[in-house]
Amino acid sequence: MALSFLRPNVIARHVKKQFYQNKRNAGYVVLIPEIGEDADKNILLSENGLPEFNDITIEKCIAAISKQSLEYENGVQQIEQSAQNCKNAFVEIFQPLEKLDGQLELTWGMAKTLYLGNSSLMPTKSYIQIHERAHKARSAKFNSVPIFQSAVNEKNRLKKLTDEEQRLLDKYVLEGRLNGLDIKGAKRERLNNLLTSLQKERQMFRDKVNIANKVFASTVEDGSVLREFPESLVKAMAVNSDPFKGPWKVTLQPHIYEPFMQYCPDRELRWNTWQAYVQRCSNYVNKEIETSTNLEKIRSLRHEQANILGFDTFVDMSMETKMAGTVDNVNNILESLLESAKPMQEVEVELLQRFAKDRGFDSKLAHWDIPYWQRKQKWSLYNFDEDKIREYFPLPRVITSLFNLCSTLFKIQIVERTGVHTWHKDVKFYDVFDSSSNSPVAGFYLDPYARQDEKIRVHDDAGWHISIRNKSSVTGTTPLSALIFNFQAPIEGKQSLLSFKEVGILFQRFGHSLRHLLTKANYSEVAGLSNVEWDAAEVCGQVMTHWLYDPHTIHAISGHYKTDEPLPEEIVKNLQNVRGHMSGYNLCNELYLSKLDLELHSKKTFWRDVVRELWPQYHVLPFDKYDSHPLSFTKIFSEEWGAAYYCHLWSKMIAADIYSAFEEAKQGGEDVVSVGKRYRDTFLAFGGSCHPSEVFRRFRGRDPSPHALLNNLGLSKKIVEE
Incomplete structure (x- = not known):
């Protein structure tokens, strides 16, 4: 059963499986060998406590995960027995669970790192085996009625709890509710059957879209x-x-x-x-791979799932794991953004039409014309060409400047450690030191370069952050993670050069990793990125990317790889304009997809009728009657973003508001470094151990507003001040 709080897994969109397969029901994944000959000792760690990456084999990983999964399930059963007479759930249940989690999470994280960092060492098929076995084992505690009941009882005791303890209990209670642990009899059986059917429909939807992508x-x-x-x-x-x-x-x-x-x-x-x-996947093209039937079935099953669990709609159920809290809050923000974006879209399309006409285009702009003329206009207005400014962003300089920025803002030192075992010679390891400690508080691997046939390539996701090990005071472990990218490797002595978009990806992923590395939480289950509500999960990564529009930062990270001359002042000034180029048009499209997702998961209206009703509210260009884009909308129907697509936009809004505190400090009134300390002490320190709405209030002193996002996109002129 899918766990609501677990982040969407990175493997979801890469797994290639046979079409129309019979999906196995939840059960043991049989691995050979079930327990390997070396499984009696920790075969995957070297003496310094770090993974023995240069000596890891698939067999060792499978042996370790098999042994640890069995031990985990047996351990959960023992904890369930002690739960019956439990007097202190934290001492008798949650601390023992912490100890169980450690080894399994580490091995699982190492396997995932190898899968993304060197797929010749960890092929997809092997990783799927390991992933499914570990996932099934870890699910045991969230599907345990005794553990769920202990969390409920502990919450009901008249006892003062810390924020972190409260969040830990809330997590177990909510996971239990969403997994139907408080439902019995025929309803529970129906829920289990329904979730099996849902899994099958989602896989079929994915498979059909994958085929459609290759057919044309x-x-x-x-x-x-x-x-x-x-x-x-x-x-x-x-x-x-x-x-x-x-x-x-x-x-x-x-x-x-x-x-x-x-x-x-x-x-x-x-x-x-x-x-x-x-x-794609419509009846207009190929009836054998149409997904309309699957889409409607998924909607229906999700609606029934929500009803069984006591919610009016699947959207209402989804909001249980979101910072926004209610769909009304989401809709209010979407409408507020649309109010500024839609009029700007009308102006942008008109200006683009004139631009194209001046260059000999004598037709009315259509959907298939926008990307082409948008690029042309951007180059004409701002002399901005991603490939041409690469020469100003050599990777070593960018990384050094990024580390220096973090050192200044958060009072940390990032120091390379040599002699560490890695999965490739290009991979480096870094210790993170706190100003108050002589020993590292965390560590991470950095694997920057693309390697043909070794690394998975995904166009819209050019880098990954993998949490290998979480912080836990119970087990005394510090955070460990891996950052894996696909940047161009150095060629013939020429340094790796990044496009501005790739610099943004590096900053975004590193900012995301800081939440994992600098957490102060005690329980791994709510430390760092664990237990963060979905619409707040990308916030820290987005905050970091805002620094790329700070002139001082852009000057620090850029310099021609041959001459070291700075990025031309004209381009520095234009970066903000480039970000705002056709921002009304782009934002309206994101708002439309967010709203479409919510409507499809809260109404029973046929999908095409929902599209026809929503389209003109968000788009200037007319709807093409053959357009069937929801039929390939894999993010909401086969990945984990159903009733959650808006989360990307919400995270951007929160991040813009957070960064505006730094901008206000630059303009006077407060020191930027003190804002950095407050940011570290709230967003980076709390992780999932405090509700993000409360974390935001502690940082900003108020509730979030969309004004900063609109301002960054050049849309604030349309804001009507309240």
């Missing part, structure tokens, strides 16, 4: 079409070994489709590709 192919013979294409796109589209000879193939895979729509000058080719993209 359009061949480009004329090399002149590719004259403005980035080299990486030309190589990705190449059919032959020589990428510059042609022909070239257009597919609907995101890493090809998205840049192709931006760079292709041939309008007919763009239209053909766009209509194939938005009609």
Whole structure:
């Protein structure tokens, strides 16, 4: 059964499975060997307590996870027995569970790190085995009625609890409720059957979309079409070994489709590709892989699941694990943002139409024209070209400056440690020191470069943060994590050069990792990134990216890799303009998808009717009657973002509001470093041990507002002050 608080797993979109397979019901995953010959000792750790990455094999991982999973399940059973006469749940239940968690989480985290860092050492099939076995074992405590009941009883005792203790109990109670532990008899049986059916429908939806992405192919013979294409796109589209000879193939895979729509000058080719993209999995294309039936079935099953668990809709159920708290709060924010974004979208599309007309485009702009002319306009207005400014962002300089910024703001030192076992020679290990401690408070691995056939590539997710080990005062462990990216490797003595977008990815992932590394919580179950509400989970990463629009920071991290000359002042000034370019249009699209998700999961209206009703409220361009985009909306139907797509936007809003405190300090009244300390003492220290609404109030002294986000996007002129 899916656990509501566990973050969406990184493997979800990479797993390739046979189409129309029979999905196995929840049960033991049989692994061979179930317990390996070395499983009696900790075979995966070296003497310094860090993973023995250079000596880890699939067999050792499987042996360790098998042994630890069995021990975990047996341990949960023993704790269940002691729960019957429990006098102090923290001492008798939750602290023993902490000890059980440690080893299993570490091995699981190591396997995930290898899977993303070197898939030749940890192929997908092997990782899926390990993941499913560990996931099933860890689920035992959240599916335990005695543990659930102990948490309920402890909450009901008239006893003063710390914020962290309260959050820990709340987590076990909520997980138990959402897993139906307080439901008995026929209802419980129906819930179990329903969740099995739901899992099957979601997998089928995913499989069909994956097939649809591969079915369409359009061949480009004329090399002149590719004259403005980035080299990486030309190589990705190449059919032959020589990428510059042609022909070239257009597919609907995101890493090809998205840049192709931006760079292709041939309008007919763009239209053909766009209509194939938005009609994926519809009856207009191929009835065998249509997903309309699966989509409606998923909606129906989710609605019934929510009803059984005592909620009116699936959205209401989803809000139990969100900072927003209620769908009304979400809708109020979405409407407030739309009020500013929609009028700006109308102006932006009109200006883009004029821009295109001045350059010989004599038609009315359509959906398939926007990405192309948007890119052209951005270059014309701001002389901004991602590939051309790479030379100013050599990776070593960017990393050093990022560490220096964190050192200044949060009073930490990040020091490389040599002689540590890693999974590749390019991987470095760093200790994190606190100003108040001589020993490291945390550590992390950094694996920066793309490696052909070794690393998983995903176009919209160019980096990962993996929590290998959580902080726990009970077991005396410090946080350990891995940051894995796919940046271009140094070539012939030339340093790795990052695009501005990649610099943003590095800052975002590192900011995200700080919440894990600098947590002060005592229980691993609520430490760092654990137990953070979904719509607050991306906040700390987003806060870090805002520093890239601070002139002092951008000057510190940039310098030409040959001459060290600074990034041209014109580009520095234009970075803010680039961020706000067509921001009304882009924001309206995110608002539309967020609202669509909420409507589909709160109403029973047929999906196409929901789309037709919502579209004109958010878009200036008319709806194309063949557009069937919900049928390939995998994030909400096959991944974990159902009734939660808005979370990305909510996190951005919270992050913008947090960063505005730093901006206010720069303008006088408070020292930036003291704001950094307050941020560290709240968002980075609490992690999931305090509700994010309360954490925000302790940092900002008020509730959040969308004004800072609108201001960053250049949309604040439309704000009507309350």
